[in-house]
Amino acid sequence: MEEAILLDVGTGELEVIVFVVNGNSYCINVLKAREIIQLSEVRPAADQNKSILGLTNVRDQVMTVVDLSYILDKKQTDLSERKMALVCEFNKKQVMFAVDSIAGIQRIKWSDITKPDSLVRASLAVGNILTDNGILLMLDFEKIIADLSxxxxxxxxxxxxxxxxxxxxxxxxxxxxxxxxxxxxxxxxxxxxxxxxxxxxxxxxxxxxxxxxxxxxxxxxxxxxxxxxxxxxxxxxxxxxxxxxxxxxxxxxxxxxxxxxxxxxxxxxxxxxxxxxxxxxxxxxxxxxxxxxxxxx
CATH class of the missing domain: 3.40.50.2300 (Response regulator)
Incomplete structure (x- = not known):
């Protein structure tokens, strides 16, 4: 996936993966996602943090599954329904984020990303992107990981x-x-x-x-x-x-x-x-x- 979509350095453009959680659209920089997979069997973890769904095995590698639904809306993901997952790499460790569905990949300009309103600055959004289909929120995945660590x-x-x-x-x-x-x-x-x-x-x-x-x-x-x-x-x-x-x-x-x-x-x-x-x-x-x-x- 990476080789096909990497953009030239310093062009002022990026590509984002648009995903849906509880009917709302969000996005993440393509470069932060190692791959997109269908979420399969998840084993509950000993950790009682409700933001953690559990552990799963991807090609013999155990990964932590983070529940974006709970983090965003305090609504735990129903694993009886089909879910997708974003596999991301932070600090040389791979972490999986459970989402409802993947809407696609979109190319935008950095200049199209505006700062969140000061009234909602404390939220998990680091940027707003106005599109033909509405407002996309770019999530602060670093804050999510920092809060969990x-x-x-x-x-x-x-x-x-x-x-x-x-x-x-x-x-x-x-x-x-x-x-x-x-x-x-x-x-x-x-x-x-x-x-x-x-x-x-x-x-x-x-x-x-x-x-x-x-x-x-x-x-x-x-x-x-x-x-x-x-x-x-x-x-x-x-x-x-x-x-x-x-x-x-x-x-x-x-x-x-x-x-x-x-x-x-x-x-x-x-x-x-x-x-x-x-x-x-x-x-x-x-x-x-x-x-x-x-x-x-």
Whole structure:
């Protein structure tokens, strides 16, 4: 599936898988889905978390099945009915998300994705897409995984060592997931990186960096030392942001770290093509701190 639908790096376009849960349409970036399969036998897990349907076997690999119906609507999936599943990869681990049906694949522009209304910003939507068939909600799968892995996240932060010299460094951070931004600020702050300016989409962070160039020219780095960016963001994606920075005659010295759940073995080359200095898979916080250190010291 991947080879047929991968788009050129930094074109400002993406393809999304449209799926249905309880009569409502949602979507996920094609690059986050390893495959689409029919959900077969699911064995209940010992975990009492109602968001977890259980475990299933896919080609001799045991996978956790997440119940999107319960997460979205607090309605547990009826496994007596035929269901489909999205197999996704996060932090080098494959997780399965149960859905009612798959509506198809649609090509859109990042600029077609708008930020959710501030009144519903706390929801699981990171973007709205207006289509001929209505509004598509792009879900924050990173938040879903983070909420299900809170203990693991806490352990990651506990291993961070504070170093005072990090406080002088100025970092810009762009990620559409409020949950990930908060996690990054807490963890980087625990390491000593407390001077962080955050943005929730690629357009805003790129405009802010362009303003530094206009004001300071070649001395722009007196206000910014490094950029950490997600890939999947509304309006402008992280690959395009990185490419524009690295193609700029002045800004190309700015270190850029891509921090994304899309950093898989198959897709690592896309970041290389746009000139990213480092690529770290979410939520490998310890590895992120090491990468930032290597670029700034």
């Amino acid at each position: 809170k203990d693991q996240m806490a352990e990651m932060k506990n291993g961070i060592v504070l170093k005072q010299e990090r406080q002088a460094k100025r970092i810009y951070m762009a990620d559409d997931s409020k949950t990930i931004r908060e996690l990054l600020k807490e963890t980087l702050g625990a390491a000593g990186y407390t001077n962080i300016v955050e943005f929730d989409n690629g357009k805003e962070v790129l405009e802010a960096i362009y303003k530094l160039k206009e004001k300071y020219g070649n001395e722009f780095n007196q206000e910014i030392d490094l950029l950490i960016t997600d890939i999947e963001m509304p309006i402008l994606d992280g690959h395009t942001v990185t490419r524009k920075i690295k193609e700029d005659g002045i800004l190309n010295t700015l270190p850029v770290v891509i921090f994304s759940s899309l950093i898989t073995a198959d897709l690592h080359h896309k970041g290389e093509r746009v000139g990213a200095d480092r690529q770290i898979s979410k939520p490998s916080i310890g590895e992120l701190v090491e990468a930032v250190d290597s670029l700034l010291f």
